[in-house]
Amino acid sequence: MGQHIALQDRSDSRRLGRLLSSDVQDWRLTAQARLLGALGSARLGSVLLGIAAERFKASEVFGFRLREGQRPEMLVSHGKRGHAASRASLYLDRFSALDPIDTVIRAQAREECVTVATFRSRDIADKAYRSRCFEHAGLVEKVSCFHRRGNEIFVLAFYRTEVDFHDLAPIVELAQLALPVLERQSDLLGEEAGLNLSERLEKRLSCHFPSLTARELGVCARTLAGMTAEAIALELGIGRASVLTYRRRAYERYGISSAGELIEDILG
Numbered sequence: 001m002g003q004h005i006a007l008q009d010r011s012d013s014r015r016l017g018r019l020l021s022s023d024v025q026d027w028r029l030t031a032q033a034r035l036l037g038a039l040g041s042a043r044l045g046s047v048l049l050g051i052a053a054e055r056f057k058a059s060e061v062f063g064f065r066l067r068e069g070q071r072p073e074m075l076v077s078h079g080k081r082g083h084a085a086s087r088a089s090l091y092l093d094r095f096s097a098l099d100p101i102d103t104v105i106r107a108q109a110r111e112e113c114v115t116v117a118t119f120r121s122r123d124i125a126d127k128a129y130r131s132r133c134f135e136h137a138g139l140v141e142k143v144s145c146f147h148r149r150g151n152e153i154f155v156l157a158f159y160r161t162e163v164d165f166h167d168l169a170p171i172v173e174l175a176q177l178a179l180p181v182l183e184r185q186s187d188l189l190g191e192e193a194g195l196n197l198s199e200r201l202e203k204r205l206s207c208h209f210p211s212l213t214a215r216e217l218g219v220c221a222r223t224l225a226g227m228t229a230e231a232i233a234l235e236l237g238i239g240r241a242s243v244l245t246y247r248r249r250a251y252e253r254y255g256i257s258s259a260g261e262l263i264e265d266i267l268g
Helices: 010-017 022-038 043-054 084-098 103-108 127-133 168-194 199-206 215-224 231-237 240-253 259-267
Strands: 006-010 058-065 072-079 113-120 141-149 152-160
Touching: 006 127, 006 168, 022 043, 022 168, 043 072, 043 152, 043 168, 058 084, 058 168, 072 084, 084 103, 084 127, 084 199, 103 113, 103 141, 103 152, 113 168, 113 199, 113 215, 152 168, 199 215, 215 231, 215 240, 231 240
Parallel strands: none
Antiparallel strands: 006 113, 058 072, 058 152, 113 141, 141 152
16 A cells, blocks of 8 residues: 655645755746636646646646545546546546555545645556556656645646655645646636546537537547547547547538547537
């Protein structure tokens, strides 16, 4: 089992922040500006991972909200190693209860502090969870930072390809900036909270293009999300040729020739 480390509350951290070097304080201001600039958009996950990769070599990030008796709701997800959104969805749908620190999060989350729990992939007993969410992507360590707001718990999980339990300070610093942003992101998403990027795009496409079939919506949404035909085929369980056929039919029905035109119609 991985180690669990409780950390000081945010007010203590702010007092300590006055003692930090000017370089660290400059980093905090820059990171906060970048996060706030992406707030409310699908870019938040990629911006957050960019900061985490620079600061402590994170390869993947996943942020979600927990509420008692409900399925965890995805808020951000981004990764460097492909299929990060699929791994996040698998975690929410199948594996969250098998996570070694799930009970720690639910028992230890407090309103006045950020708490951190870490574990290695080898600590996971379930072979399918370990294989699908870690080994296939070469991930070996997960660091979860969490905070309670009323009856909700907000969790940021950072994944790395190398284990480093010794210096969690940079992760804590980022979590103290990012968790309030994650909370605000959930408020802005409203009824779309809990949907991954592809699901949110499907929802919006269905409003603008009501004649599309469910499969056409799924293919077009994942195209807009930047997935290749091969990745779409794998996620939807169909052949690559079928992906191209569904996309062509959707485009022809509305006289569209590219994904860019789909975006223009959604935004227009």
